[in-house]
Amino acid sequence: MKLATFNINGIRSRLPALLAWLEREAPDVVCLQELKAPDAAFPAAEIDRAGYGAIWHGQASWNGVAILARDAQPVETRRGLPGDPDDTHSRYLEAAVDGLLIGCLYLPNGNPQPGPRFDYKLAWFERLIVYARKLLDSGHPVVLAGDYNVVPTDFDIYNPRSWLKDALLQPESRDCYARLLAQGWTDSLRKRYPDEQIFTFWDYFRQHWERNSGLRIDHLLLSPQVAATMRNAGVDRWVRGEPHASDHAPAWVELDLERLAGDAAEVATKASTNATRAGEVKKTALKKAAVKKAAVKKTAVKKTAVGKASTAKRPTASRKTGK
Structure with a gap:
């Protein structure tokens, strides 16, 4: 599976670019952010075609x-990040696809800071940190993909000096x-690129794209069992160089789902074997208990029979009569 995340920055105006990328790269699953369109304006027909x-x-x-x-239909499992019933922003969507639980997120930008934003x-x-912990604890294979609007370290930006005040x-x-990763997620x-600068975003100012003055703010975080199946990861940089492009390029990860299915089957087999063994142990214990109970009952019956027999053989005392 090739799973990608792409901040499209306006799906209606950049629909041709999205369709061109889908045709060329054929990702299996795509998480899109910043649609900038109400539900009724989503180009469902074009994407279906x-x-x-x-x-x-x-x-x-x-x-x-x-x-x-x-060639599939995502099965929605959650709409909106839990933890604040008054939050009306459309920033989190979750679905099951091919055995994976996939969370698509668009984390708030936060500028200007300090301030309410x-x-x-x-x-x-x-709220994401709390919910992500629950997802890990569920034991399901999970991917949290999207625009996190955070540059993790200075290594993830061309030059931090002009961005020091940015959220x-x-x-x-x-x-x-960092606290999110510490739960056990893999970036x-x-x-894939431990010692190489790799960017996913280049803003529209001062020829940042042409100069490769970028930032890494789009991330695909993998739960431990999914991380074990990772084959490759990268960024489709060419998309950013197209006319009327988004300021983001798609980031992606390739996963070996057969291995994931194999691991799940192995876990299921072990669980089944353990359950069978537990059942056999229980049957043996019950059998032993039944034998012991029968032996105790037999001994009790025997004692009762002996007692009755002893009473029957005992001579009757003669009654003395006076003269």
Whole structure:
């Protein structure tokens, strides 16, 4: 499976670019962010003709997330990040595809900071950390993919000096990301390129694309069992160089789902074997208990019979009569 995340930055205006990328790269699963369109404006028909089933959670003018699956229909499992019933932003969507649980997220930008937008960013991040822990504890194979709007380290940006006041580089933002990884998630791009700068975003100013002055803010985090199946990861940089491109390029990871299925089958076999052994042990214990109970009952019956026999043989005492 090739699973990608792509901040499309307006799905209606950049639909031709999205369709061209789908045709050329043929990813199996796509997590889209920043649709900037309400549900009714989502181009479902065009995406269906491209061979992809889709679910989406739109919002007028900004935000919005979607999950696409090639020759399949994602099965929605959650809409919206839990933890704040008053949060109306369309930033999280989750679905099951091919045995994987996939969370597509668009984390708040947080600028300008300090201020209410940055406070919201950190609060949303905290909710994600809590929910991500529950996903790990569930034991399901999980991928959390999307635009995290955080540059994890200075190595993930061309030059941090001009971005020091930006919400994407603040210590609080980076701390949240580090705490998320510490739960046991694998950052697939950094795992694949441990010593190489690799970017997913180049803004529209000062020829940042032409100069490769980029940032890495789009991440695919893998739960431990999924990380064990990772074959490759990368960025489709060519998309950023196309006319009228998004300021992001698709990031992706390749997974060996057969291995994941094999691991799941092995776990199931072990569980079945353990259950069979437990059943045999229980049967043996019950059998022993039944034999012991029967022996005790037999002994009790024998004692009762002996007692009755002894009473029957005992001579009757003669009654003395007076003269």
